[in-house]
Amino acid sequence: MTTDTLAPEERAKFTAMTNGTQEDWAIIAGQYREFAGGLADRVLAHLRLLDGDFGGFPIDRLQHSLQTATRAHRDGRDEAYVVMALLHDIGDTLGSFNHPDVAAAIIKPFVSEEVHWICANHGAFQGYYYFHYIGGDRDVRENFRDNPHFDACAEFCEKYDQSAFDPEYQSEPLEFFEPMVRRVMARPINSMYARVAEQA
Numbered sequence: 001m002t003t004d005t006l007a008p009e010e011r012a013k014f015t016a017m018t019n020g021t022q023e024d025w026a027i028i029a030g031q032y033r034e035f036a037g038g039l040a041d042r043v044l045a046h047l048r049l050l051d052g053d054f055g056g057f058p059i060d061r062l063q064h065s066l067q068t069a070t071r072a073h074r075d076g077r078d079e080a081y082v083v084m085a086l087l088h089d090i091g092d093t094l095g096s097f098n099h100p101d102v103a104a105a106i107i108k109p110f111v112s113e114e115v116h117w118i119c120a121n122h123g124a125f126q127g128y129y130y131f132h133y134i135g136g137d138r139d140v141r142e143n144f145r146d147n148p149h150f151d152a153c154a155e156f157c158e159k160y161d162q163s164a165f166d167p168e169y170q171s172e173p174l175e176f177f178e179p180m181v182r183r184v185m186a187r188p189i190n191s192m193y194a195r196v197a198e199q200a
Contacts, residue, residue, distance in 0.1 A: 032193075040185045043106060044178060047086070049093050058165045061092055066171040067164035073172065075159065080111045083184045084119050085160055086177050099123065109188035116190075117149040118156050125157045 010031075012024035050061035057064065069086035077085070084107055091102025104120035111119075125141045132138040144150050188194045 036193075040178075040182045043087065043090070043185070044174070044181060046093070047090050047174070050089070053092070055092075059167050061089055062174070063171065064164050065089055066174060066177075067166065067169050068160045069177055070169075070171040071160045071164060072156075073177075079180045080115055080184050082177070083107065083181055084111060084115050085156070086181070088119050088122055088161065107184075109191035109194070110184050111190075113190075114149050114152055117147070118153045121149075121153050122157055122161060125153045126161055128154075128157070129162045 010027060012020065012027050014020045014024050047062065047065065050065060053061045055061065059067070065086055065088070068088065069082050072085040073082045084103075087107055088103050089099060090106065091099035095102035100120055100123040104116055107119055108116050121141075121144060124144065127136060127140055128138050130138070131140065141150075141154070144153070
């Protein structure tokens with residue numbers, strides 16, 4: 001829902017937050033809950049933008065995302081982990097120079113610290129497999145060696161991410177993962193706005 005479709009009585013009256021009232025914020029909280037309820041739809045729509053975007057890779061970015069998630073799912077990972085695997089490169093379209101940050105920001109409210117850390121840092125760890133071919137330092141991940149999630153991130157990249165470029169691999173379709181995305185994003189577990197969402 002956009003503000004263009006709201007009647008004036010459905011909008012707050014203040015012109016600066018310092019003038020806001022309980023009634024204003026009740027209106028805003030109601031609209032927030034409705035909008036937040038559509039997050040999974042918006043995320044899935046954005047993920048579909050990766051369809052047909054090859055960037056020189058053997059498969060397009062959507063197929064890479066599906067293959068990564070499928071490999072994690074078939075390996076018995078829980079839904080939050082699988083959703084992270086599905087969305088780990090969703091930032092490629094808007095965060096060309098920091099795509100892990102984009103994906104990590106999206107999933108942070110819904111996953112554990114470890115799963116969030118894997119997503120946020122997978123770019124540096126994935127670099128182990130190719131940075132030396134493009135003038136970079138393949139061992140940049142060693143900067144994170146003392147982090148308790150180092151091994152988990154290295155494992156994600158080794159088992160699911162770097163191996164997910166096989167045109168012959170039979171991945172599950174996006175529709176297979178949609179219910180998982182909806183379940184994982186149904187309730188935030190790490191957000192200062194969780195209280196508002198809980199009242200939905």
